[in-house]
Amino acid sequence: MATHEMSRLFKALSDPGRIVLLSRLADCxxxxxxxxxxxxxxxxxxxxxxxxxxxxxxxxxxxxxxxKEVFYEVRRSELITTLRRIADALEASSPESCCKPPxxxxx
Amino acid sequence: MATHEMSRLFKALSDPGRIVLLSRLADCxxxxxxxxxxxxxxxxxxxxxxxxxxxxxxxxxxxxxxxKEVFYEVRRSELITTLRRIADALEASSPESCCKPPxxxxx
DNA sequence: ACAATGATTGCATAATAGTGCAAATGAGCA
DNA sequence: TGCTCATTTGCACTATTATGCAATCATTGT
Numbered sequence: 326m327a328t329h330e331m332s333r334l335f336k337a338l339s340d341p342g343r344i345v346l347l348s349r350l351a352d353c354x355x356x357x358x359x360x361x362x363x364x365x366x367x368x369x370x371x372x373x374x375x376x377x378x379x380x381x382x383x384x385x386x387x388x389x390x391x392x393k394e395v396f397y398e399v400r401r402s403e404l405i406t407t408l409r410r411i412a413d414a415l416e417a418s419s420p421e422s423c424c425k426p427p428x429x430x431x432x
Numbered sequence: 433m434a435t436h437e438m439s440r441l442f443k444a445l446s447d448p449g450r451i452v453l454l455s456r457l458a459d460c461x462x463x464x465x466x467x468x469x470x471x472x473x474x475x476x477x478x479x480x481x482x483x484x485x486x487x488x489x490x491x492x493x494x495x496x497x498x499x500k501e502v503f504y505e506v507r508r509s510e511l512i513t514t515l516r517r518i519a520d521a522l523e524a525s526s527p528e529s530c531c532k533p534p535x536x537x538x539x
Numbered sequence: 540a541c542a543a544t545g546a547t548t549g550c551a552t553a554a555t556a557g558t559g560c561a562a563a564t565g566a567g568c569a
Numbered sequence: 570t571g572c573t574c575a576t577t578t579g580c581a582c583t584a585t586t587a588t589g590c591a592a593t594c595a596t597t598g599t
Contacts, residue, residue, distance in 0.1 A: 358575075369558070374575095375577085415511060
């Protein structure tokens with residue numbers, strides 16, 4: 326996974342409002358419209374729309390247009406897989422050569 | 433995990449430069465000093481220092497001062513655990529009542 | 540005490556991101 | 570076509586963040 330993809334994923338998750346939005350959507354367990362999602366949020370609907378778009382662009386949500394409504398849904402399994410992959414990569418990573426050896430008697 | 437903690441964690445990971453810094457440190461497999469880490473990065477040492485501090489405050493790094501040097505190290509197992517916990521929570525989450533029922537014939 | 544070294548912090552500046560309002564787009568319906 | 574509703578986008582504004590330089594702090598050695 327490229328660093329710019331990873332930072333985009335994490336950036337999408339870096340806003341408290343988006344976390345709230347995302348967990349609402351996750352709890353919902355089904356595809357929801359923008360209006361539905363933003364109905365109880367303390368922000369303008371346009372803001373929710375932008376947050377949803379950002380989460381979609383990061384690969385976290387799936388969007389499907391039906392008529393004049395857009396249904397957003399958490400890409401649950403993909404997100405789970407991605408997080409586990411990162412964890413696995415961290416676990417598996419074996420120390421490689423750093424650019425410089427320990428300075429002196431470090432450790 | 434509270435939403436503000438989660439957003440702080442992800443915010444720390446939302447910068448490409450910090451991702452690079454972090455993966456260098458992870459590859460290194462040992463505790464490194466600020467100078468060591470920043471030696472090959474295209475940013476000022478002060479910037480690297482701030483990035484490291486931010487990663488530490490997010491619980492991603494551990495810092496230990498030895499003499500006049502500060503050794504930063506990836507809190508590998510904690511980070512892995514955190515990521516897996518989030519993935520597990522996502523997987524286990526069962527649909528709860530959303531604030532509104534489906535609009536009409538959704539789905 | 541003084542100098543030297545590694546790291547952090549203050550400050551100014553530039554870049555990025557979040558927000559609300561209003562206008563625009565797109566889809567269904569009379 | 571004209572109207573309404575759901576969503577997106579343009580725009581201005583504010584807030585947050587990133588950055589480099591210089592000054593400061595902390596520690597060690599002379």
